[in-house]
Amino acid sequence: MDKIYDLIIIGAGPAGLVASIYASRYRLDHLIFGAQQGGQMSEIADIENWPGDVIVVGRDLISRFVAHAESYGIKVKNESVILIKKADGFFEVETSRGKYQAKSLILAMGAEYRKMNIPGEKEYIGKGVSYCATCDAPFFRDKTVAVIGGGNSAAVVAIEMSDYAQKTYLINKGEKMNAEPIWLEKIHSSPNIEIIKNTGVIEIRGNEKVEKIILDKEYDSRGEIAVGGVFIEVGSEPGVQLAKKLGMETDDGNYIKVNSDMSTSVSGVFAAGDITTGSNKFRQILTAAAEGAIAANSAYKMLKLK
Amino acid sequence: MDKIYDLIIIGAGPAGLVASIYASRYRLDHLIFGAQQGGQMSEIADIENWPGDVIVVGRDLISRFVAHAESYGIKVKNESVILIKKADGFFEVETSRGKYQAKSLILAMGAEYRKMNIPGEKEYIGKGVSYCATCDAPFFRDKTVAVIGGGNSAAVVAIEMSDYAQKTYLINKGEKMNAEPIWLEKIHSSPNIEIIKNTGVIEIRGNEKVEKIILDKEYDSRGEIAVGGVFIEVGSEPGVQLAKKLGMETDDGNYIKVNSDMSTSVSGVFAAGDITTGSNKFRQILTAAAEGAIAANSAYKMLKLK
Numbered sequence: 001m002d003k004i005y006d007l008i009i010i011g012a013g014p015a016g017l018v019a020s021i022y023a024s025r026y027r028l029d030h031l032i033f034g035a036q037q038g039g040q041m042s043e044i045a046d047i048e049n050w051p052g053d054v055i056v057v058g059r060d061l062i063s064r065f066v067a068h069a070e071s072y073g074i075k076v077k078n079e080s081v082i083l084i085k086k087a088d089g090f091f092e093v094e095t096s097r098g099k100y101q102a103k104s105l106i107l108a109m110g111a112e113y114r115k116m117n118i119p120g121e122k123e124y125i126g127k128g129v130s131y132c133a134t135c136d137a138p139f140f141r142d143k144t145v146a147v148i149g150g151g152n153s154a155a156v157v158a159i160e161m162s163d164y165a166q167k168t169y170l171i172n173k174g175e176k177m178n179a180e181p182i183w184l185e186k187i188h189s190s191p192n193i194e195i196i197k198n199t200g201v202i203e204i205r206g207n208e209k210v211e212k213i214i215l216d217k218e219y220d221s222r223g224e225i226a227v228g229g230v231f232i233e234v235g236s237e238p239g240v241q242l243a244k245k246l247g248m249e250t251d252d253g254n255y256i257k258v259n260s261d262m263s264t265s266v267s268g269v270f271a272a273g274d275i276t277t278g279s280n281k282f283r284q285i286l287t288a289a290a291e292g293a294i295a296a297n298s299a300y301k302m303l304k305l306k
Numbered sequence: 307m308d309k310i311y312d313l314i315i316i317g318a319g320p321a322g323l324v325a326s327i328y329a330s331r332y333r334l335d336h337l338i339f340g341a342q343q344g345g346q347m348s349e350i351a352d353i354e355n356w357p358g359d360v361i362v363v364g365r366d367l368i369s370r371f372v373a374h375a376e377s378y379g380i381k382v383k384n385e386s387v388i389l390i391k392k393a394d395g396f397f398e399v400e401t402s403r404g405k406y407q408a409k410s411l412i413l414a415m416g417a418e419y420r421k422m423n424i425p426g427e428k429e430y431i432g433k434g435v436s437y438c439a440t441c442d443a444p445f446f447r448d449k450t451v452a453v454i455g456g457g458n459s460a461a462v463v464a465i466e467m468s469d470y471a472q473k474t475y476l477i478n479k480g481e482k483m484n485a486e487p488i489w490l491e492k493i494h495s496s497p498n499i500e501i502i503k504n505t506g507v508i509e510i511r512g513n514e515k516v517e518k519i520i521l522d523k524e525y526d527s528r529g530e531i532a533v534g535g536v537f538i539e540v541g542s543e544p545g546v547q548l549a550k551k552l553g554m555e556t557d558d559g560n561y562i563k564v565n566s567d568m569s570t571s572v573s574g575v576f577a578a579g580d581i582t583t584g585s586n587k588f589r590q591i592l593t594a595a596a597e598g599a600i601a602a603n604s605a606y607k608m609l610k611l612k
Contacts, residue, residue: 018357018592025355027487049331051324051595052356052370054377064358071360181333261586279596280567282603286324289357290585290596297588 004101005029007299008093010084010242011108012076013039014285015273015292017065019106022296024072028303031100032069033093035080038062039110040236040274041285045134045160050285058134061285081109084242091268104268104299107243107256108292111236111274111283116148120204121232128210129230133157137164140229146171146213148201149233155179155187157233162190169225171196171215204230238275251277262295268302270295310407311335313605314399316390316548317414318382319345320591321579321598323371325412328602330378334609337406338375339399341386344368345416346542346580347591351440351466356591364440367591387415390548397574410574410605413549413562414598417542417580417589422454426510427538434516435536439463443470446535452477452519454507455539461485461493463539468496475531477502477521510536544581557583568601574608576601 007023009016012034020032036042044058053061066076079095084105086092093100113131115121121129130136133147137160145165147158150172156179158170170177170187175197177184187193200216205224212226219225238255240248249257249265256264256271258278264271272278272295273288313329315322318340326338342348350364359367372382385401390411392398399406419437421427427435436442439453443466451471453464456478462485464476476483476493481503483490493499506522511530518532525531544561546554555563555571562570562577564584570577578584578601579594 014357021355021357025486025488027491049327049599050358051320051327052359052367052374054374061358068358068360180331182331185333260584278566280600280604282600284596284599286592286599287596290590290593293355293590293592294586294588298586 002099002101004090004103005031006102006303007031007104007106008033008091008100008102009106009108010081010093011039011110011273011275012037012066013041013108013110013273013288014062014065015110015288015295016106016108017062017069017076018289018292019108019272019296020069020074021072022293023299024069024074026296026300026304028296028300030074031077031102032074033077033079033081033095035078037066037076037078043132043134047285081242084246086246086266103303105270106292106295106299107264107269107271107275108273108288108295109239109242109275110288111238113232114235114237116201116232116234118201118203120206120210124204124206124210124230127208128206128228129204129232131232133160133231136229137161140165142166143228144226145169145229145231146201146225146227147231147233149235150174150177151233151235152179152183153235154233155183157231158193159183159186159190161231162193165229166192168193169196169227170194171199171201173200174198201230236274240275243271243275255281261298262291263298270299308405308407310396310409311337312408312609313337313410313412314339314397314406314408315412315414316387316399317345317416317579317581318343318372319347319414319416319579319594320368320371321416321594321601322412322414323368323375323382324595324598325414325578325602326375326380326382327378328599329605330375330380332602332606332610334602334606336380337383337408338380339383339385339387339401341384343372343382343384349438349440353591387548390552392552392572409609411576412598412601412605413570413575413577413581414579414594414601415545415548415581416594417544419538420541420543422507422538422540424507424509426512426516430510430512430516430536433514434512434534435510435538437538439466439537442535443467446471448472449534450532451475451535451537452507452531452533453537453539455541456480456483457539457541458485458489459541460539461489463537464499465489465492465496467537468499471535472498474499475502475533476500477505477507479506480504507536542580546581549577549581561587567604568597569604576604
């Protein structure tokens with residue numbers, strides 16, 4: 001029989017890392033797996049709402065979280081989790097490198113970029129189509145790009161791109177952007193960002209690389225716009241496939257249903273961060289971190305105080 | 307008619323300050339009142355669980371929060387709120403200096419130290435009785451002190467005092483300390499901390515200053531212990547008097563009942579931090595901060611998106 005840990009945390013974004021910090025302080029013998037350290041957070045250029053840091057680069061903040069978690073002697077394991085299953089009185093977690101057992105789990109796999117599923121999207125990934133402006137912006141210096149989306153992340157990416165691209169079209173299916181006013185003000189004061197509203201993008205075309213996008217209605221008497229890059233920012237979806245196999249209850253949007261103590265419908269399994277219905281679905285680094293702390297506290301109470 | 311603000315935030319601890327950061331980003335025209343900047347947080351010596359800072363002094367972290375909130379042109383108003391009342395379509399907040407109106411409120415007054423209500427406690431405040439080790443520890447250098455309490459804060463204070471006092475008694479009414487294992491290990495490895503369990507303190511006696519405490523049963527064949535200082539760490543109580551006058555629903559412990567969006571039983575009033583039943587009642591700087599963010603988001607949605 002292999003060792004049975006107190007806890008396995010899956011995901012090394014803010015929720016998972018903070019769960020690990022708290023678990024270490026509770027002296028829970030635990031592992032944390034994160035194939036992508038920091039998750040989506042590591043791809044954010046400037047974070048302006050992490051309290052106490054007026055502005056901080058996503059990658060730097062996540063490095064501080066990792067250093068904090070690792071200050072307790074924990075090492076984030078860079079292994080992809082393939083399968084989670086319930087065994088007799090414990091859980092088994094299978095990764096790319098081995099199998100591990102634990103009495104409790106915290107699921108903190110976060111969310112993934114939502115795809116548009118339009119022709120050309122998949123074909124041109126890495127050839128002009130990107131889901132990560134922070135990663136790819138410099139490749140589009142002095143080009144014309146389109147940012148597709150109507151929310152906060154689309155707004156932020158348009159602002160980010162306006163520093164690189166000669167011209168940025170921000171294309172929103174709706175009438176109004178649903179973004180923080182502080183970002184909208186920046187967009188309106190950027191001469192090289194142009195908003196196209198009430199308009200959808202139905203296809204991405206090119207040859208070797210992206211050359212243009214096709215609109216669902218004419219804009220400025222044209223049904224297409226020549227662009228060298230397309231940034232797709234139409235939201236995210238929870239990375240919930242693993243949890244579904246455990247028989248976990250989710251809501252209509254596939255987010256794991258959690259109680260106020262971050263427990264799920266499966267006893268012994270807690271969840272935290274963007275993957276959950278918690279924090280009134282206000283998905284912030286800060287709320288993910290707080291959920292991680294609550295989940296670790298609840299796992300500790302379940303394991304040690306009963 | 308005076309100006310009606312979008313929002314007034316009452317309390318300038320982590321919950322209130324983070325609510326202000328988010329409110330500023332939402333461009334809500336708001337005020338924040340805090341008679342005691344930072345609240346209880348400013349009295350914590352070493353914070354080891356603010357993510358991204360392996361160790362940080364409470365006063366320094368709160369200064370960073372204040373600087374962040376004030377980076378948006380907001381100034382925390384050092385005024386005590388005396389009365390909150392509902393007027394016709396808005397709320398009126400009366401402070402030590404004036405009256406202010408707002409369409410919505412976020413209550414973030416935090417919690418206050420719980421009193422023991424034993425003879426001598428009140429009389430010797432500032433003469434040996436303290437609720438704030440971080441403030442007062444240096445006055446007890448080389449003395450014998452008692453720390454009363456069975457939770458995390460009592461454990462932390464005992465450790466803190468062991469650096470100053472010659473001898474620290476940690477007196478717990480229960481059998482077992484309910485503190486983080488990492489702190490209990492430090493206590494057990496400190497030669498000058500002595501735990502007295504299953505014992506209550508029923509009186510504090512002295513002349514000019516504290517001289518001894520009276521126990522509810524004999525310890526080491528003595529019914530009293532000579533001490534120069536008594537640190538009372540028996541928990542905290544929400545600062546809820548103002549809210550009660552608004553007719554707000556609270557739980558048995560007097561904490562304001564909040565929904566997942568931090569709304570309260572009074573429409574237009576949100577609450578965040580140690581004063582609420584939120585975050586599974588796991589009262590941390592991190593969870594208070596997250597609640598502040600959620601409350602500001604909810605106030606914004608109520609005011610601007612409807």
